[in-house]
Amino acid sequence: AQSVTQLDSQVPVFEEAPVELRCNYSSSVSVYLFWYVQYPNQGLQLLLKYLSGSTLVKGINGFEAEFNKSQTSFHLRKPSVHISDTAEYFCAVSRREGGKLIFGQGTELSVKP
């Protein structure tokens, strides 16, 4: 079985500061990794995904994530955040692309002016 742990439930940060949202996963088999963003009362939007190949993945809105197999991590980063980045961020794993997703607990990113 797979599981996902997001180490921070809340991350407050000032506008234009860098941010890292941490995600660790556990799986006995190879998995695909995803980051989603959820704005209040909305569904999820895919930020980026790691399927194979380069361990540094670039996504939308200036976000990127690095897959680290030895540390079983997939941390999300952005060098300079905006107020509009305030949202809930979910890390997720799947055994196959298009398969069911197992989500982490979520990290609430709060960007302050």
Place this chain on the structure above:
Amino acid sequence: GAVVSQHPSWVICKSGTSVKIECRSLDFQATTMFWYRQFPKQSLMLMATSNEGSKATYEQGVEKDKFLINHASLTLSTLTVTSAHPEDSSFYICSAAGGSSGANVLTFGAGSRLTVL
């Protein structure tokens, strides 16, 4: 692009009644759709996998008689919460695989908020 529509987006019902939530893939066919439940300030919990033309596969602990899932066509899956009670109040989100981005890319609906009085 791929668009998944959920209806209704908000629903309030009385305890004991049944509520149906629709999930439609608007511009692509989806043989598989997933239903998730999200409590306030919590993560998404997978409830079931809906397969077109066959019975849904429910996750452990999810009552199949309580949460009826029907996937009658390649563009529509429905979730019916039967005899709803206040503890069923939650945010229900569906996702579907397919669209121009590829058959294996999941697109999420905007969610349906159910409040049971």
